[in-house]
Amino acid sequence: MDPADFYTGIVAELYGPLKSFSQDPGPYAAFVRRAGMPALELGCGDGDPLLELRRRGLEVDGVDSSADMLDRLRRRADEEGIRATVFHQRMEALRLPRRYRAIFLAGPTFTLLPDDDVALAALRGIRAHLAEGGTVLVPLFTPAPTPPEQIGRVRTAAAPDGAELRVSVVAEQRDEAARTQTTLLRYERHHRSDSSVVERPWILHWYTRDGFEKLATTAGLTVTAVTDPDGKPAPAGDAGLLHFRLQAA
Numbered sequence: 001m002d003p004a005d006f007y008t009g010i011v012a013e014l015y016g017p018l019k020s021f022s023q024d025p026g027p028y029a030a031f032v033r034r035a036g037m038p039a040l041e042l043g044c045g046d047g048d049p050l051l052e053l054r055r056r057g058l059e060v061d062g063v064d065s066s067a068d069m070l071d072r073l074r075r076r077a078d079e080e081g082i083r084a085t086v087f088h089q090r091m092e093a094l095r096l097p098r099r100y101r102a103i104f105l106a107g108p109t110f111t112l113l114p115d116d117d118v119a120l121a122a123l124r125g126i127r128a129h130l131a132e133g134g135t136v137l138v139p140l141f142t143p144a145p146t147p148p149e150q151i152g153r154v155r156t157a158a159a160p161d162g163a164e165l166r167v168s169v170v171a172e173q174r175d176e177a178a179r180t181q182t183t184l185l186r187y188e189r190h191h192r193s194d195s196s197v198v199e200r201p202w203i204l205h206w207y208t209r210d211g212f213e214k215l216a217t218t219a220g221l222t223v224t225a226v227t228d229p230d231g232k233p234a235p236a237g238d239a240g241l242l243h244f245r246l247q248a249a
C-alpha cells in the first residue's frame, strides 16, 4: 500500500473514535495570524485543527491524500455550519489554484512522507505555492520505538453505532540509517456478528536538523527559525517536537 493511502477505509473510520490526542489549535492560529492569509494546511485529515481555525474566522484551505478523511471533514463542517475549501491531493504533487501566505502542517504529519525524495518533492510544491513574503511551518520529531511491552496491547473505543473498535501494534522495524520506522498496526471493528480486521504498515521517516535544512535549501527554501511549539528557540539536540519555519530563499 502507498503510504499516502494509509488513512483510508477502516483506518479513516476508526481515526476519530480512536484518536488519543488532538493538536492544540493555538500555535497554528497564532502562526496564521502572523504569517498572513490565505493559509493552507497540508494533511488536514478529518479537520483538526482546520475547522477550529475556520471557526475563529481564519481563511485556511486544506489538502489531504485521503478522500475518506476529507469526507469526514466535510461532514463535520456541514454539521457545524462551517465553510471550508479542501483539495484531494498528495502534498508531494501539489497543484492548487492559488498561492498562500502561510502553509503549515499540524503536528508531525510531514514524517508520514516515506523518504527524502518524496519530502523534497513536497518542499518543492510548497515553495511553488508560497505567495511573496509567505512563511511555512513544518513540525518535526524523531519518533521513539514502541516499547516492547506495548506490542500486542489493544486500545479500544466505541463507534457511534455501538461497534467495538480496536487498534494494536503487531510488530515494528526501525532503520536508523534510513531514519525510518515501520509499525505494523492491526485495526479491528466488531459489531454483533460482523467483524473486520485490517493490518497496515505505518511508516514514519524523520530528519536530522541539518538534513532537513539541506532538503529545504534544495527546494528553494531557507529555514529562518527552529523553535519548540510555543515559539521558544529550540537548543541544538532538542529531541522533542520542533517547529521549523521556512521562507523562500
Ligand SMILES: C[S@@+](CC[C@H](N)C(=O)[O-])C[C@H]1O[C@@H](n2cnc3c(N)ncnc32)[C@H](O)[C@@H]1O
Pocket (backbone or CB within 6 Å): 003, 004, 005, 007, 022, 023, 042, 043, 044, 045, 046, 047, 048, 049, 063, 064, 065, 066, 069, 089, 090, 091, 092, 106, 107, 109, 112, 113
Ligand atoms: C495523522 S493524520 C492528521 C490529521 C489531522 N491534521 C489531525 O491532526 O487530526 C495525517 C493526515 O495526513 C494525510 N497524509 C498522509 N500522507 C499524505 C500525503 N502524502 N499528502 C497529503 N496528505 C497526506 C493522511 O491522509 C491523514 O489524513
